Amino acid sequence: MALIEVNHLKKSYGDLEVLRDINASVNEGDVLAIIGPSGSGKSTFLRCINLLEQPTGGEILFNGTNILDKQFNVMKYRQQVGMCFQRFNLFPFMTVLQNVTFAPIQLLKKDKDEAKTEALSLLDKVGLMDKADVYPSSLSGGQQQRVAIARSLAMHPKAILFDEPTSALDPELVGEVLNVMRDLAKEGMTMLVVTHEMAFARDVASHVIFMDQGYIVEEGTSDEVFNHTKNERTKAFLSRFTS
């Protein structure tokens, strides 16, 4: 059974149809890259998956359960599906360490010392152990995004959604974030990544979806999408990155 399965997903704002008929399936350990031009609905698709946007049609199955059911416990579900944002959205009034321990202590009722020990090892993993006691504002964008990844990991999610995690970064800071994500992928973390980093999508993703105007235009393994592109629009889009 797929971990996340999306069937005929639709989302519209009034008359504006952003997602028209999205079907996708993500197995445990998959890294799904979602690519496409701006305004194609990539981010909306991702945000529908953890219900930051309420879909207007279709179904999303998590371990076989439809998360759009009225009785479905959205809060518990979101604890299992982490999210990293384009603008990091760290909590500015908490130290780096507090950012990471906040949800485990509050939601999982973890013991403070235990949460701290674990947070420090996660910060070590993203290379920021020495920044544990500073406030996010003193970090670079790349460092903030790595803290955000550690914050997600602290909840032991089954999957993490990345919404253009490197788009707000200076070019020289992109690499450090992608490296952390690459390591996560190697460890078998299930990831859905909306990205403009084609090299990352090609090298790290197990599956790639190309979206345009609210539809999935092309999908397949990264080899199929990048090296044996079928659709003309995908070709045109990719050619801008490879030239």
Add this chain to the structure above:
Amino acid sequence: MQVIQNLDPGKVMQELFPKLMGSALRMVLLVTIVSFILAILIGFILALGKVSHSKVLHGIIGFFQEIIRGTPLLVQLIYIYYVFPLLIEIFAYWFGNPDYNCRISSTVAGIIGLSINYGFYISEVIRSAIESIDRGQTEAALALGFSPRQAMFKVVIPQATRQSIPVFGNYLMTLVKDTSLMAYITAPELLQTTQAYISQTFTTIESYTLVAIIYLVISMLLAALLKLVERKMSRSKR
């Protein structure tokens, strides 16, 4: 000049000063502290009502806000002290209790008036602070698994509060001075005590100068205290 020759600051210092520094000052401090705490509480409750999605709540709060902001605080205090008890007695009469005698102490009336009035002004500060917090903060909390209510109370409100503290400080300083309006509802605070003393001794210049200096000193001490608090808060801000 006759007036200058008749000045007697020594007498005022000996007779009025101890009175002011005793029960009058205690009353000012008590009313200020209690009203300020209540005003902030009321401010938070009203602000949460304003950012809620309930149209009914918006309507009710908006209606009372118009009244509170559209009438002078002095009139409100007088209304609470003199008119409210009468209205309550009328209601009591209607509901078959004609002998009910409603009295409200000037201190309580002052606290009620000041805390409601300041509560409405402070609620605007808190509301705009809440709305200024980036939507991404709420989304990040939701994405971690917090409920909308938890996201509001644990992530948004702490930030909005930090942002509002300097403005709270300003309101606290005006609140101290506005307690003097209670002189008009017979509360024996600094101004009323001074006026009572003047009516017996005719030491107008010395007495009012003394009371002005006392308010000034209170304000300066408060300002220094607020600066300290602000500095402490900003260290942990960002």
